[in-house]
Amino acid sequence: MKQTYIGGCQCGNVRYEVALELGEVMSCNCSRCEKWGSLLAFVPASDFKLVSGEAAMTDYQFNKHNIHHLFCSTCGIQSFGRGKRPDGKEMVAINVRCLDGVEVDSLKVKKFDGRSL
Numbered sequence: 001m002k003q004t005y006i007g008g009c010q011c012g013n014v015r016y017e018v019a020l021e022l023g024e025v026m027s028c029n030c031s032r033c034e035k036w037g038s039l040l041a042f043v044p045a046s047d048f049k050l051v052s053g054e055a056a057m058t059d060y061q062f063n064k065h066n067i068h069h070l071f072c073s074t075c076g077i078q079s080f081g082r083g084k085r086p087d088g089k090e091m092v093a094i095n096v097r098c099l100d101g102v103e104v105d106s107l108k109v110k111k112f113d114g115r116s117l
Helices: 031-036
Strands: 003-008 015-020 024-028 040-044 048-052 057-060 067-072 080-084 090-095 108-112
Touching (some): 015 090
Antiparallel strands (some): 015 048, 067 080, 080 090
8 A cells, every 4th residue: 555755865955755655675786776775666756756855966877877866965865766667657766765764674675686787
């Protein structure tokens, strides 16, 4: 069942609302995610609303430049990223570690081999 969560960066400049069903999250071992340590959940762009911080974010892209890795230019936290699914639909990758009140140790983690892509 979808629930609305509030999330954002450490300093509070970037804040958002997202509707998602938290059950399984993804841990990726690509060169960025492995160093970053995020746990990801993916939602359609229509289920995400940026409340504040558009001007406070910096965009980083690497490899195939498919995902906009957005991070707060003040505290450096990447609480979400934007991109497209393989079918071309807009999606948002949520770092569930940045959702308020979520106990990440209670979530099921699926490993993804992004290193091999």
